[in-house]
Amino acid sequence: MALWPRGAFSVPIAGRGLLCIVENPPVSELFPEAADPLGQNPTGGGMIPPRPDFDRPVYCLLGLPLDAIDGAGALVRIRSAAATRQRCFATTPNLNFLIASQRDAAFRDAVIASDLSLADGMPLVWMARLLGIPLPERVAGSSLFESLRGDVAHPPLSVYFFGGPQGVATEAGRRLNQEGKGLRCVGCHYPGFGSIEEMSTDAVIAQINASGADFLVVALGARKGQAWIVRNLPRLAVPVVSHLGAVVNFVGGCVSRAPRWMQAIGLEWLWRIKEEPSLWRRYGSDGLAVLPLFFTCILPMAWHRRKQRRKRDALACNIERTNDGKTVVLRLSGVFLAGGLARLRQELKEIADMPTDLRLDLAATEDVDSAFVALVQLLHGYRERRGLPFALSGARGSAARVFRWCGAKFLLAA
Structure with a gap:
């Protein structure tokens, strides 16, 4: 049995x-x-x-x-x-x-x-x-x-x-x-x-x-x-x-x-590669594929970061939220870098589940960094998975370039 x-x-x-x-x-x-x-x-x-x-x-x-x-x-x-x-x-x-x-x-x-x-x-x-x-x-x-x-x-x-x-x-x-x-x-x-x-x-x-x-x-x-x-x-x-x-x-x-x-x-x-010889093709292909990204995204972002460090403590940021019952808008003005995102983090917690249309307005945003972009990624992904509307508008100048250098150009079309 x-x-x-x-x-x-x-x-x-x-x-x-x-x-x-x-x-x-x-x-x-x-x-x-x-x-x-x-x-x-x-x-x-x-x-x-x-x-x-x-x-x-x-x-x-x-x-x-x-x-x-x-x-x-x-x-x-x-x-x-x-x-x-x-x-x-x-x-x-x-x-x-x-x-x-x-x-x-x-x-x-x-x-x-x-x-x-x-x-x-x-x-x-x-x-x-x-x-x-x-x-x-x-x-x-x-x-x-x-x-x-x-x-x-x-x-x-x-x-x-x-x-x-x-x-x-x-x-x-x-x-x-x-x-x-x-x-x-x-x-x-x-x-x-x-x-x-x-x-x-x-x-x-x-x-x-x-x-x-x-x-x-x-x-x-x-x-x-x-x-x-x-x-x-x-x-x-x-x-x-x-x-x-x-x-x-x-x-x-x-x-x-x-x-x-x-x-x-x-x-x-x-x-x-020694253990699994077939991997050499994947490693070689990935290594070649990252080279253009290094020159078009990584190096420009590294140079831009040097300029950001000089103005990190000189510029402030502000967030204004409006809600007309149909659309919640966060208007972000100033510079948003890793050390100054506490207010933004709190705002995102409060609006992430709102069933209305949601829009981040970056028209007055002067500069951002990879920490800011990552938070927008998290918000966009969550709203998309839940079937809730989300839009990003107004990004220009340095802010728009940082999104592209961070590989998040798709967010600019959100």
């Missing part, structure tokens, strides 16, 4: 006996009593998407928002989200993300929808520092996962793997549970090579939700994975969600990670 449902396997957990992990089981076998450990409907309850955190230390680099946070701070955010079961959609952009976002607006918008955006690529860190964006370090998704994996000072977090090569997630779960440290696997699913729609059925979402996982690791390829997450976030009951494609391979043992010294000096990509 079978002890586990069809398609299941058992793995030892240190000090806890055996755990049954199911890969692609019939839902009726996995949930014979329609268990709902989170107190929500596993087929559609999910979590209410939160408003953007307008207090985030976020900056815009070539169209993508990046949080100025180190690895330790990111771990605190993830653990806090898991403990309180508050949504944390974490994205780890690298150079490939940045280049893909130039050509694919939907992919760019998926990154903007993130609650936490961490620079997982030294080229992004180097460009950010040239622009004065205070990224403290590269924060690789794989490093975050390894830190959680080896942490024995906190209660273990439960993880669910979705995607990866066939059988690799199974092995990754077996290894995690055999270690019995900071992460334990409560399930995995191999969705194959179908469409996003085929991977988003009620049965699939129900299986993920009923696992009670704290952390959902998606591994479908960057574009497909981000699109799958954005499509299904409203139905998912897992608090921490991230696309970490390489993590499943690393934990499953089919690919080894670069030595720490190579990670530290930004040469992990060379090791990845």
